[in-house]
Structure formats: C-alpha cells, structure tokens
Amino acid sequence: MExxxxxxxxxxxxxxxxxxxxxxxxxxxxxFANSEEWWLSIPPNVRPHKDQPFYHLLAENQESSYVAYVSEQNLLPDDSGEPVAHPQAAVLFETFHGDHYTLRPRISH
Known part of the structure; x- marks a missing residue:
C-alpha cells in the first residue's frame, strides 16, 4: 500500500x-518512523495508526519549548496568526507569514 x-x-x-x-x-x-517503544508508550485508547504521515514539530506550550512527533490525525491548522516562540525556529526558518514560515536557504558544499 502506498x-x-x-x-x-x-x-x-x-x-x-x-x-x-x-x-x-x-x-x-x-x-510512522519512531521506535516501537515510543509507540507502545502511548495509551492504547489514543494510540494513532502507524500508516499515516507523522510530523516533527518545534513545539511549545505554556511551560516550555520542545520537539514533538505527532500523527496527522492529531493535528489541526493553527489560526492564531502568532509566530511560534521555539528558540530553534529562527535557525530553520527565515520569515513568518501569519500561518507559515519560509525555510532558510540551505548551506551545502
């Protein structure tokens, strides 16, 4: 299955x-591309299916900033219009446009 x-x-x-x-x-x-241990740590009644996209987020809540790994079924577009205050956002992204960021150009050789 594709x-x-x-x-x-x-x-x-x-x-x-x-x-x-x-x-x-x-x-x-x-x-899903994380460890089986991580997946099994999710309570069975809310455990997502593995056969869907999973997203790596620079995440934030009221207390802290962190990296999250979230299934597509558990995400919604954020309509706040506010930028994300994660300290790594400025490293990866160049500008904020209300609901999305533009990636910085990659430096490679």
Missing amino acids: PRRAKFAIGQVVRHRVFPFRGVIFDVDPE
Whole structure:
C-alpha cells in the first residue's frame, strides 16, 4: 500500500487536536518512523495508526519549548496568526507569514 500524501507542509503552524500545544512543522515522515517503544508508550485508547504521515514539530506550550512527533490525525491548522516562540525556529526558518514560515536557504558544499 502506498503512503498517504501529507496534509500539512514544512513551515506550517499547527496545533494538537487534544493537548494544549502548537508548533511549526520542520520534517515529515510518510508513515510512522519512531521506535516501537515510543509507540507502545502511548495509551492504547489514543494510540494513532502507524500508516499515516507523522510530523516533527518545534513545539511549545505554556511551560516550555520542545520537539514533538505527532500523527496527522492529531493535528489541526493553527489560526492564531502568532509566530511560534521555539528558540530553534529562527535557525530553520527565515520569515513568518501569519500561518507559515519560509525555510532558510540551505548551506551545502
């Protein structure tokens, strides 16, 4: 079976459907690509299916900033219009446009 196309994009600001945090997407896995231990640590009644896109977020809540790994089914677009205050956002992204960020140009050789 072919992986589903991602609903959200790198640079998009999103919020969690259940828990009180939001963040900016910096990477996408077409399907679950974390450890089995991590997946099994999620309570079975809220454990997402593995056959969907999973997103890496520079996330924030009222207390802290962190990196989160979230299934597509648990994300919604964030319509606050506010930038994400994660300290790494300025490293990866150049500008904020109300609901998404523009990636910085990559430096490579």
